Amino acid sequence: MTFNQSKPSTRLIQVQWNALGPLLITLSYAFMTWISWRRWPDIIMDFGQQLYVPWMLSEGQVLYRDVVYFHGPLASYINAALFYFLGPGMIHLALANLFLVYGFSLFLFYWMKQISDTICATLAGVTFVLAFAFAYYWGMGLLNFVCPYVYDLTYGFMLGCVALYQCGRYLEFREPARLLGVGLLLGLVFLTKAEMFAAVISAVGITLLVDLRGRDEPVRKTLLRVLLFVGPIFVFPLFFFFYFAFKMPMEEAAHHLFSQWIHGLNLNIHSLFYYRFVSGTMFLEANLLKISVHLLVYALLLAILIGLNLWLEKHGKNSPRAGLYFGLAVATGLILLYPQIPWRHLPRSFPAILVIFCLGVGIFLVKNLPSLRKRVQLLSFFMLGVFALVLTLKVFFNLNTSHLGFVLALPATLVMVTGLLHFLPKFIESGNKTAWLFRCGTYGLVAVTVLIWTSISYNQYQIKTYPVGSGADMIYDFPPNAVRFDGTPLDRAEILSHALSFLEKEVKSNETILSLPDSMMINYLLRRRFPTRDTIFNPLVWIIRGDPAMIQLMEDHPPDYVVYVNIDFTIFGSPVFGKDYASGLKNWIEARYTPMRQFGGTPFQSKRFGVQVLKLKDSEGISNIQKGPRLQ
16 A cells, blocks of 8 residues: 555545644644743843834834834734734733644645645644744744744744745636735735745745746736736835825835845844854854765665665565554664754755755756646745745755744755655655655654654743743743853843832833843833833944944933843844943943942843843932842
8 A cells, every 4th residue: 555645545544634634733732832831932132122112003103213123014013903902911912923823833734735745734734833833942032933033034934825825826726816815915025024025025936937837828918917916016015105104204114114125235234243153154164064964964864765665665575564663763763862963953954955956846847847747736845945945045054943943944844844755755656666664764753853852842941930020921931040051040030020120119100211232121011111212222233323323312312211131242243232332322321320229240240140220310419329139
């Protein structure tokens, strides 16, 4: 028996998996929601912006004009609408995105089923939920789909995948309405993250061009279809442009909609340690060596799997039982080798594989498309591959599941899973052979890899047990007895809680707080506004704005209180605020503000996390700094 769909027994398997697939995805989703509950974000960096900006918009402020933001407007206004109707609250955003994650996981199952089969689609959906949607492989959190560092990335990704699916349906049915829908979806993606729009429009555009090779229709009809596709792309961007044009000068409205593209071309930004490290160009020789080793290992594994499958086939022993035993042996071997395998870096060579895949499949499609029976299936798979490849360009030499990999490595992983579990077995079976051993071996590889990725996230989430905030904003973070890998205390949650309690009593509701350098979470949890439209003061902002401009900003809008938060920006190449960058602004603050209270270590001097509160000087002079409660 084979997986050939013409056989009744296989059709029965497919029917069973049609029901079992969504059930397994649902169970995986429920498990990950349970273990990660309220532990998704980082309580200090990045995610505070994803709460503060929608809160300000829900209060009537206008994005870009009243609060600075470096990405598209769509995600911020969607989240602002949630805050407007439900009230501000981390849990409100989290619940909405939990709903989106579940819906997208079921959509992914249905989409992958159109490209492959139900078993492969099930594993793709489960992989998304266990390994990416709730990922926690690195850092303090927020690299997941529930509370990401920017919602623009996850919203853009999900909209982009729906656009790819709609494009695949258009290739099959040639319905103009689907092509129009693809254009509208691309317009929405444009309003999220630049790299996401570039990946989606590249995948759709290249696939439609390849598809023309297999079509014989008049030029006029083709041009009409092009207009039907391109025109709708501008609908939603123009809507936001006119909205902003009523709130600010037209040239500013246009500038803000394209600002992330403008900043993306800034070579000074790309020279930062962060971007060179993330892309892999900083340690290029070492990363190229790792990619080469990974390619060699994967090639050897593939050769062994195919060779063993053919050997058993030749001797008439390639049975389901043999495949099952082999799959269990592969899984057992991987578990035993757990300490020696760099699990988070397994996608390291995926970009190189995608280059080979896209070139090879693209050439094959161009040469053979008119005569192919399953042209839509192959075109859809090719489109997914192009999408995955363009997304990995940002991290081409350093792709892993950590950090940005929770989104950027996901399409590449889906391509690898679909290729291993569906297309390669089909290719083996096309020569009147069976692929039981190959199928079961690859099932074992994928299943153990996903389970180990899940175990890493599980262990990370379980460390967070200390509550910060209250009500709809309560978040679990590290307990006071936690320590970093270098032995530094990780008692930031307790220190932040004490600081918040003090500020809640000290700062009136109509007074402003300037929290530095990237700690908008404090302003949001206290419901105290920034005095300025700028809310982030990291080295990247200094490259764009500079010290004089930021000092003038403070001169025009001096805050009532300044809150220093000890954050290390080594990843940007300028670790310490006021020393490695922004020295002028720090001098300006210290000449006009006096320290009131300190919690934990001294910000920008101690390795330990700390918060220092400063107040605008009065005419009576400066009071001495007071120490907060000593934290054991």
